[in-house]
Amino acid sequence: MRKILSIFFILPLAYSCSVAQSPSKYANTITEESSKNHLTILASKEFAGRGTGQEGGQKTVKYVADQFQSYGLKPIVNGSYYQPVSLLQVAYKVQNFTLAGQNLVYGQDFYVQGDNTDATFSSDEIIFLGYGIQDEKYNELKNIDITGKVVLIINEGEPVDADGKSIISGSTSKSMWSTSRFKRIQELTKLNPKLILATSSQNEEMIKRMNNRGMMGRVGLDKGNVNQATRTSVPVVHIKTSLADQLLSKIGTSVNNFTSKTTSAAAQPPVIKSPVQASMGVKNDKLNDPNVIGYLEGTDLKDEVIVVSGHWDHDGILPDGTYFPGADDNGSGTVAVVELAKAFAQAKKEGKGPRRSILFIALAAEEKGLLGSQFYVENPIIPLTQTVACLNIDMIGRIDDKHLNGDHNYIHVIGVNKLSSDLKPIVEKANAETKMKLDYDYDHPEEPMRLYYRSDHYNFAKNGIPSLFFFSGLHPHYHTPEDTVDKIDFPMMIKREKLIFNTTWEIANRDKKPVVDMPLADAQGTGR
Template sequence: MKRLLSLLFIIPAVYSCSIAQDTQQKYADLITVESSKKHLTTLSSVEFEGRGTGQKGGRKAAEYIAAEYKSYGLTAPVNGSYYQPVALQQVAYQVEHFNIDGETWINGKDFYVQGDHDFQDFAAGEIIFVGYGIQHANYDELKGIDVKGKVVLLINEGEPTDESKKSHITKESYQSEWSSSRFKRIQELTKLQPAAIFSTSSQVAEMLSRMKGRLTGGRVMLGNGDNTNRNITQAIPVINISLATANKLLAKANTSIDKFKEETNKSFKPTTQQISVPFAASMGVKVEKLNDPNVLGLLEGTDLKEEIIVISGHYDHDGILPDGTIFPGADDNGSGTVGVLELARAFSQAKKEGKGPRRSILFIGLAAEEKGLLGSKYYTENPIFPLANTVACLNLDMIGRIDDKHLGGNHNYIHAIGTDKLSSELKQITEAANRAHTQMEIDFTYDDPKDPMRLYYRSDHYNFALNGIPSAFFFSGLHPDYHTPNDTVDKIDFPMMVKREKLIFHITWEIAHRAQRLALDNNKE
C-alpha cells in the first residue's frame, strides 16, 4: 500500500514535469532556420551597408530591431521608446581641402596626414626644404634658420655619408641614431614650431598602396561631442609624401633627392632651399556628436517581474568605406542580433498564450560594440532598470559559423565563455539545458584566463560582469572572414545557428522560471 501511495504521488509530478518540458520545447521550436535566415539576409544585405556606427546602415538596423520588437508586442521601456541614445563622439582627422601649386591632392591617395590638432586653415607661398632635418652638433641643418610658422619639407631617412658609407655625423662605420629614428627628426623639428611638415621616405609609397585611398573614420568614444577637454598630442601636422612626389616639389627648385644627397655627401655642408610653390589646406580634428542607440524591448514577467534577465547582441559592424566597400557582418554580429530577435519572438508568443516567464526579460540590440563595447558600457552606466535587479546577461556574438578549430571535425558545438566566472549555477544550467535539449559539445576553452585571445573581455557581456551580474558570451568562434568584406550570409550554417539559439532559449527559460535568482558564489579571473 505504501508503494502504491508513493506511485500515486510520483506519477502526477512526472506528468507535470513532462508537460512543462513539452511547453518549453514548443516555444523553442518557434525558432527556425526559415525565420533566422530571413532576418539575417536582410540585416547583412547591401541595403544595410554593414551597419556602421554613425552611418545610415547602423540607423536602419536599429529601426529594424525596434520594428520587430513592436510587432512582438514588447514594451518600449525608455520613456515609451525602444531607443536608448548612446552619447557618442567621433573624433576624426579630416582634410576638406588640400592644394599644392594649383593642384588638388587627395588624403589617402596622394599623401596621408598624421596630426591631432584642431581643424584649421593653412596657407604658404613657399615650402622650405631642410634636407634630412638633422639637428646634431656635427651636422645641424636647422642652425640659424627660422622655420616658426612656416611649411617645411624633410627627407625622413638616411644621412650624409662618405664613399665608404661611413657616417659624416658620427665618423663611424655604422649609421647614427638620426638615420634610424624617423620619429626623432619629427620630434626635434616640431620644437621649432613650423606650421606643417612635409615628410618623405621610401616607406610612404608602400603605405599609400596599402591604404588604396581608404582612411579610417577616426575614433569613436563615449562623450557628448565636446572638444574643449581633448588632449592634443600632435599639434603640428605631418604630411607624408612619396619620394616621387617630393621630387616633383624639388623640381621647382631645380633639384631632386638624389642630387641633394650627392652634393651633401661631397660637401658635408647643410643646405636649405626655398621651393616656390603655393600651399593651401583646411584640415584637422573634428569632433562629431553621434547618437546611435541601444535598442531595448521588455517582456514583463509575472510574480518575479522586478528581476531582469538581459539577452543582448550588438547590431553594429564595420559599415561602408568611402570607396563603397561594405563589410556585411553576417556572422559578426548579424547572427547574434537575429538570435536576440528570435528569442524575443518565442518568449513573446509564450506570454501571449499564458506561458510567460516569471522574471522579466530585457532584449537589447547594443550599439558600438566594435568601437570598444561602448553600447553596453553606456547601458551599465545608465541602466534603464536597476543593475541590482539584473540577475543575468546572456550575450550572443557570432553564433553562425564553424570556426577553424572545428572545421575539420565536430560541427555540433558552441563556445560558452564566462558561465562560471561569477556563478557556478549558470554553468550548471547551461550544461543541463544542453543535455536535455540540444546535445552539443560545449567548448569552454576560452574560459582559461591564460588563453591569449582573452575573449571573455572582448564582448558586451563583460560590462555586465564588471557590475557583478552573472554573464555569459555564446560564440561559434573565429574564421578567416572575420572583419572582412567576405563575412557574408551564404557562409552561415543556419541549422547550427538555430541550434545555438535554442540552447540559449532553454537556458533563459530555466533562469526565468526558477524560484531563486542565480547565486553569486564565484569570483574567477
C-alpha cells in the first residue's frame, strides 16, 4: 500500500518536471521568418495604421483571429474570438463646406473650432469686421448687430498709427490684442453670429496640425451616459490667407492691404457678396472595435489563467492618406502574441501543453487610453479571481536611444517590483537560455516617464493581478509615419519573444501561482 501511494505522489511531480524541462523546442517555433511575415502584413499600407474605427483596424482583428483559429485556440466569447469593446467617438464632422464658389476640404483648406450639434449654415453675404477688436480706443463692432450673420475677421495683428504705434496700447511692441488672438473670438461669439470665418498667417500650419490629429476626435468607453443635449456654440472656421484674399478682393482689398493701411475702425463694416453653405457639427459615433481573444486550456491547473496581451491598434490613416505603420508600436507586440500562441498551441498538440490556461489577447484602443484592457477587466471573459498573471508586450522590435551606442542585447522588464516578489526570479530563470540584459531602470520609483502606468497591463495590475510589461524602449520614430518594418531589429525581437515565451511557460507550469505580497504603489496611470 505504501509503495502504491508513493507512485501516486510521484506521478504529478514527474508530469510537472517533464513539462517544465521542454520549453526550448517550442520556443524555437518562434522564428525570424514567421515574425517578419506577420509584421510586414500588419504594418503594410493595406492595414493603414490599424486605426480605431477604421478599415485597417477591421482587417487587423480578422487577421489575428484567423491566426488563432489556425492554431486551434478556442473562441470563448460566445463562440467567437471577438469581444466587442463599447466605444464612443466624439468628433467634429463636416459633410460639406462651400465658400467663394469652392467646395473646401476639411483638414486641407480649413479647420473648425466648434461644439455645435450637426447643423446647416447658409448665407448670401459675409460681413467683414477687420480685426474683430472691441476696445474703447478701437471698436469695430460698436452699434453693429451681427446676430445670425456670417462674419470674417483677420485674427492677428492690430491697428497702428502713422508712427507704427498701436492705437490701442500706444506701444510699438505687440499689445495684448496681437498675443491674445482667441480673446477676440471669445468676445465676438457673445454677439451671436451664425458663423465666424477667421484668417491668420498661422492658419496654414494649424490646418496641417489639425489634419494630423485633431480630426479623429476623442474616443472613450461608451458608458451610455453621454449628454446628447443640443450644442449651440458658434463654430469658428479657420481659413487660409489666400482664401480670405479671394473674399476680400470683392470689396477691393486684401489681408495685407488692410493690415498695412487701416488706422481707424470703419463706421460701417463692408459686406462681401459671396455665398456660404455648410453642414457640420459634433457627432457621436458608436464603435465596437474588438479585443481578439484566443483560449488555450491548461491541464491540472486549468482553472488558473494567464493573460498574454499586446494592443493591436495604432494611429491609423489621416484624411490626406498619411498613415502610421506602427511596426514597433505595436505591430511587434501583436506579432509576439500571435507567435506565442502558435508555440503554446504546438506544445499542446504534442501533449506538452501548459498546466495553467492561457488567454492570448490582442487588445483594442490602447492608444485612446488603455480602453480595450479597461473594458476587458470590467467585463472579463474568465473571472479576474482566476487570473493569476498578465504578461503585456508593447514595442519590442527596436533598439532605443539609451542602448543605441551600446549593448543591443537587452529588454526592459517593467513591473518586477510590484505586487509579487515572485516575478523577478521567474523572469531571471526564464532568461537563463536567452541571456539578455534585463534592464529594470523603468521600475525605479522615481522614474519620470512612469511607463508602468502607461500600457495595458496596468488595468490588470490595478485589480491585484501580478503583471509584467516587456518593452524595448522609445525611439525617434515613435508615433510617426517612419515607424516602419525596415527599422525593426528582427534577431533581437525574436530573442525577446523567446524570453517572454519562457517566462509564460514558467508561470504556466510552476506548482504555485505568483504570490501577491507587494503593494502596487499609489500612483495613478494614464494612457499614452
